[in-house]
Amino acid sequence: xxxxxxxxxxxxxxxxxxxxxxxxxxxxxxxxxxxxxxxxxxxxxxxxxxxxxxxxxxxxxxxxxxxxxxxxxxxxxxxxxxxxxxxxxxxxxxxxxxxxxxxxxxxxxxxxxxxxxxxxxxxxxxxxxxxxxxxxxxxxxxxxxxxxxxxxxxxxxxxxxxxxxxxxxxxxxxxxxxxxxxxxxxxxxxxxxxxxxxxxxxxxxxxxxxxxxxxxxxxxxxxxxxxxxxxxxxxxxxxxxxxxxxxxxxxxxxxxxxxxxxxxxxxxxxxxxxxxxxxxxxxxxxxxxxxxxxxxxxxxxxxxxxxxxxxxxxxxxxxxxxxxxxxxxxxxxxxxxxxxxxxxxxxxxxxxxxxxxxxxxxxxxxxxxxxxxxxxxxxxxxxxxxxxxxxxxxxxxxxxxxxxxxxxxxxxxxxxxxxxxxxxxxxxxxxxxxxxxxxxxxxxxxxxxxxxxxxxxxxxxxxxxxxxxxxxxxxxxxxxxxxxxxxxxxxxxxxxxxxxxxxxxxxxxxxxxxxxxxxxxxxxxxxxxxxxxxxxxxxxxxxxxxxxxxxxxxxxxxxxxxxxxxxxxxxxxxxxxxxxxxxxxxxxxxxxxxxxxxxxxxxxxxxxxxxxxxxxxxxxxxxxxxxxxxxxxxxxxxxxxxxxxxxxxxxxxxxxxxxxxxxxxxxxxxxxxxxxxxxxxxxxxxxxxxxxxxxxxxxxxxxxxxxxxxxxxxxxxxxxxxxxxxxxxxxxxxxxxxxxxxxxxxxxxxxxxxxxxxxxxxxxxxxxxxxxxxxxxxxxxxxxxxxxxxxxxxxxxxxxxxxxxxxxxxxxxxxxxxxxxxxxxxxxxxxxxxxxxxxxxxxxxxxxxxxxxxxxxxxxxxxxxxxxxxxxxxxxxxxx
RNA sequence: UGGCACGUAGCUCAGUGGGAGAGCACUACCUUGACACGGUAGGGGUCGGCGGUUCAAUCCCGCCCGUGCCAACCA
Numbered sequence: 001x002x003x004x005x006x007x008x009x010x011x012x013x014x015x016x017x018x019x020x021x022x023x024x025x026x027x028x029x030x031x032x033x034x035x036x037x038x039x040x041x042x043x044x045x046x047x048x049x050x051x052x053x054x055x056x057x058x059x060x061x062x063x064x065x066x067x068x069x070x071x072x073x074x075x076x077x078x079x080x081x082x083x084x085x086x087x088x089x090x091x092x093x094x095x096x097x098x099x100x101x102x103x104x105x106x107x108x109x110x111x112x113x114x115x116x117x118x119x120x121x122x123x124x125x126x127x128x129x130x131x132x133x134x135x136x137x138x139x140x141x142x143x144x145x146x147x148x149x150x151x152x153x154x155x156x157x158x159x160x161x162x163x164x165x166x167x168x169x170x171x172x173x174x175x176x177x178x179x180x181x182x183x184x185x186x187x188x189x190x191x192x193x194x195x196x197x198x199x200x201x202x203x204x205x206x207x208x209x210x211x212x213x214x215x216x217x218x219x220x221x222x223x224x225x226x227x228x229x230x231x232x233x234x235x236x237x238x239x240x241x242x243x244x245x246x247x248x249x250x251x252x253x254x255x256x257x258x259x260x261x262x263x264x265x266x267x268x269x270x271x272x273x274x275x276x277x278x279x280x281x282x283x284x285x286x287x288x289x290x291x292x293x294x295x296x297x298x299x300x301x302x303x304x305x306x307x308x309x310x311x312x313x314x315x316x317x318x319x320x321x322x323x324x325x326x327x328x329x330x331x332x333x334x335x336x337x338x339x340x341x342x343x344x345x346x347x348x349x350x351x352x353x354x355x356x357x358x359x360x361x362x363x364x365x366x367x368x369x370x371x372x373x374x375x376x377x378x379x380x381x382x383x384x385x386x387x388x389x390x391x392x393x394x395x396x397x398x399x400x401x402x403x404x405x406x407x408x409x410x411x412x413x414x415x416x417x418x419x420x421x422x423x424x425x426x427x428x429x430x431x432x433x434x435x436x437x438x439x440x441x442x443x444x445x446x447x448x449x450x451x452x453x454x455x456x457x458x459x460x461x462x463x464x465x466x467x468x469x470x471x472x473x474x475x476x477x478x479x480x481x482x483x484x485x486x487x488x489x490x491x492x493x494x495x496x497x498x499x500x501x502x503x504x505x506x507x508x509x510x511x512x513x514x515x516x517x518x519x520x521x522x523x524x525x526x527x528x529x530x531x532x533x534x535x536x537x538x539x540x541x542x543x544x545x546x547x548x549x550x551x552x553x554x555x556x557x558x559x560x561x562x563x564x565x566x567x568x569x570x571x572x573x574x575x576x577x578x579x580x581x582x583x584x585x586x587x588x589x590x591x592x593x594x595x596x597x598x599x600x601x602x603x604x605x606x607x608x609x610x611x612x613x614x615x616x617x618x619x620x621x622x623x624x625x626x627x628x629x630x631x632x633x634x635x636x637x638x639x640x641x642x643x644x645x646x647x648x649x650x651x652x653x654x655x656x657x658x659x660x661x662x663x664x665x666x667x668x669x670x671x672x673x674x675x676x677x678x679x680x681x682x683x684x685x686x687x688x689x690x691x692x693x694x695x696x697x698x699x700x701x702x703x704x705x706x707x708x709x710x711x712x713x714x715x716x717x718x719x720x721x722x723x724x725x726x727x728x729x730x731x732x733x734x735x736x737x738x739x740x741x742x743x744x745x746x747x748x749x750x751x752x753x754x755x756x757x758x759x760x761x762x763x764x765x766x767x768x769x770x771x772x773x774x775x776x777x778x779x780x781x782x783x784x785x786x787x788x789x790x791x792x793x794x795x796x797x798x799x800x801x802x803x804x805x806x807x808x809x810x811x812x813x814x815x816x817x818x819x820x821x822x823x824x825x826x827x828x829x830x831x832x833x834x835x836x837x838x839x840x841x842x843x844x845x846x847x848x849x850x851x852x853x854x855x856x857x858x859x860x861x862x863x864x865x866x867x868x869x870x871x872x873x874x875x876x877x878x879x880x
Numbered sequence: 881u882g883g884c885a886c887g888u889a890g891c892u893c894a895g896u897g898g899g900a901g902a903g904c905a906c907u908a909c910c911u912u913g914a915c916a917c918g919g920u921a922g923g924g925g926u927c928g929g930c931g932g933u934u935c936a937a938u939c940c941c942g943c944c945c946g947u948g949c950c951a952a953c954c955a
Contacts, residue, residue, distance in 0.1 A: 008917095193953080200955085218955060268954045275955095282955070342953065387884060391950055394883070398951085486949080517949080554903085557894070559885060561948075568892065571903055574917040585914030634894075634902075649914075740921030743909070774912090774920090829899065838935035839898095847898055847936095854899085 011544030030078035032471035040476040047086040052131035057536035068684035081139035155462035178356035179346040180302025193342035202335035205247040217269035229275040234260035361405040411449030457495035460508035546686035547572035554633035599669040606670040609648040611717035677711040735773035751802030787875035
């Protein structure tokens with residue numbers, strides 16, 4: 001029995017109720033013993049400290065769309081959800097919390113602090129999951145994973161140990177990017193460059209023995225405390241006489257050599273550069289080449305250490321001020337100028353990163369990158385949009401070793417133990433009791449943890465139980481699609497490909513969809529720190545989740561960012577409402593619908609709308625196959641609004657209001673079928689409103705849309721029927737145009753006269769023409785038109801709209817003049833082409849003949865219009 | 881600095897080697913029994929600029945300008 005639908009759709013209660021019902025029914029759970037085809041994805045695990053932002057909303061809407069789409073195609077779908085432990089972010093959050101109580105993590109000690117983080121996670125970690133659920137995400141929550149779960153932690157250890165044994169993980173002293181606030185090393189990717197209004201200081205280094213000085217320029221004068229050389233270009237004549245001599249380091253008085261190295265840019269500054277191997281990447285390389293010592297002047301917390309002599313204890317900024325002042329008073333500062341330049345900053349806390357020499361664990365990337373590069377190059381993994389592949393190649397070809405250790409407490413502690421007796425490392429999955437090298441029991445585990453991305457790189461298989469050969473892994477790995485933000489292409493996607501290939505021998509996914517960046521109305525990137533952003537939960541509260549999902553989907557064009565302001569939501573909401581109202585109309589007319597009754601022969605209108613639905617759904621599927629989400633949304637929007645509502649429902653009213661019982665029954669059957677088809681097709685984009693409506697349809701059987709299938713295609717619409725429907729649409733549209741152009745008062749019923757050749761057509765569609773064009777009963781006659789008629793050409797017929805009022809003659813003359821101008825304009829363009837012998841000879845024949853046809857058509861129209869104009873003018877003149 | 885995108889109606893954006901499209905906004909008319917978050921019609925664009933290829937360029941190519949992303953970065 002059809003239920004009544006409320007006058008307005010109220011999203012909130014429906015969303016809560018339906019989501020719970022879907023969960024209760026277990027619709028999101030993917031069985032491992034299924035026999036149907038399978039489809040799987042892993043969610044990009046959001047940061048456990050995070051909350052849903054619009055980028056997540058977009059990405060997860062699209063993934064949910066794919067998941068539901070595949071279910072409707074009959075796949076067993078696994079969408080694996082979970083969160084990651086976000087080492088630095090989470091630790092920072094909990095530390096801030098502690099700071100409010102005047103404590104640091106060191107007050108608690110490692111173990112107690114980690115307990116504290118787990119507590120925090122238990123309390124707030126579910127927030128992001130709840131938000132995903134509010135979005136409608138149909139993840140298999142029974143399988144939810146966290147990167148620090150025992151199973152995933154075991155996978156991390158397993159991978160670390162295997163890579164270490166394979167020589168792909170090593171420990172080494174290296175110049176790393178160091179965040180003094182977080183007191184940890186950062187990877188290159190975690191330290192983006194930002195423009196800083198720095199200064200360039202010119203400093204004199206006096207030659208030992210006193211015959212002159214070398215001037216160098218630097219943006220970080222305080223690093224001179226760690227200088228171990230001054231370098232010049234070997235072929236630089238200005239400085240060649242200094243090479244091999246020694247200069248006196250200002251302030252500290254240390255003697256350091258002048259060396260030659262080709263890395264020096266002769267064009268820059270004085271052409272001489274101070275060398276600080278412990279605190280600058282270029283200098284580090286130079287120092288290695290020339291065997292220079294490296295003097296570390298920094299404490300991990302960013303203050304200067306004892307090597308800085310009198311400056312020890314100052315932080316970098318203070319030291320810089322002091323050093324500059326001292327240089328100045330000693331007359332060694334010969335210039336200062338502004339020098340804006342790019343300096344790496346900590347991705348998490350925005351502190352300036354300090355290059356620092358330290359012992360770290362590294363992963364050797366080149367051997368892992370090679371097969372991952374080949375996989376994309378050979379198309380075994382496809383990136384969408386394809387334009388990202390170049391970026392991927394470039395990065396992978398120039399890949400550098402990955403610093404994987406982090407000086408944090410929250411994360412996967414590195415499974416390596418150093419022996420107090422022999423200093424060797426023992427690396428093992430199980431905690432060892434003694435040194436593998438000398439047997440000593442005095443071993444201590446490395447205190448560092450692994451970069452969070454190390455565990456994320458294993459996500460597609462660690463979530464499925466690897467290294468065990470689980471049923472889930474067998475059935476759902478490798479996955480089909482990964483959808484994610486382009487800014488983590490290297491952080492995450494590339495590393496997953498490398499790890500997947502290395503450890504499972506398979507690519508972790510076939511397709512990578514890199515979604516658009518969501519910006520605000522001014523085109524700015526959303527940013528937590530700058531307070532720029534729209535909370536998707538606010539959007540959902542105001543407009544409804546379906547409206548937001550639809551809007552985001554319709555804006556998700558490949559290769560383009562999304563500018564999102566609240567007002568772009570209006571369209572999505574209007575569409576939800578339109579669908580709702582169409583359903584209300586249907587239900588009003590389905591009160592006595594009998595699903596069991598044999599439907600009679602379908603009318604042209606019935607067959608047409610079913611066909612249009614088939615086409616729309618097929619087109620939408622083709623769009624989804626190519627990740628053209630916006631096209632899919634637009635195709636279905638146009639079908640529902642522009643065809644179902646604008647035409648079919650208006651035509652169905654005739655069947656419902658007329659007295660023909662058989663026509664009414666077939667229209668009912670068609671309406672139910674088409675509405676259910678439209679709801680099913682839209683369900684992946686707008687799951688809530690569609691399921692809510694579907695449950696009210698008279699053919700509802702208690703199952704949710706997701707448990708069903710897309711409608712099966714009917715036969716094609718025969719050409720003659722298609723043409724007839726086109727003609728009807730044209731006729732109605734042309735009459736409406738005349739009404740509009742002549743500004744006829746809306747309630748006026750106009751008379752319409754067709755040529756007698758149109759009699760069969762008019763006989764079949766008189767009711768439709770009357771209703772849709774607001775016309776009186778159409779007539780058929782070949783008599784010449786009366787002077788007050790407006791004549792339009794449609795599908796070869798000369799159609800008359802009877803105005804019956806001489807006042808409209810002037811309007812009609814104006815309308816015909818306008819028409820003539822348009823025709824003439826087109827005619828000139830066409831004639832110009834046809835007069836060009838090159839066109840006639842070289843253009844494709846079908847183009848030429850089409851042009852000829854058009855020309856003939858235009859000429860005939862022109863004659864008719866001119867003829868009509870002449871007659872009207874004569875009549876008007878005669879009357880005057 | 882290099883690579884890659886993008887620049888189309890007032891706004892947000894589709895699109896294509898053979899007469900420029902949608903939604904919103906705007907104008908006019910319409911409170912017709914699904915819907916004013918609506919209906920019908922209409923106005924509005926040298927498709928960033930300059931060259932080139934072509935019978936034909938908004939589309940292909942080159943250069944330039946503007947915007948963005950990615951990568952690198954000279955101390």
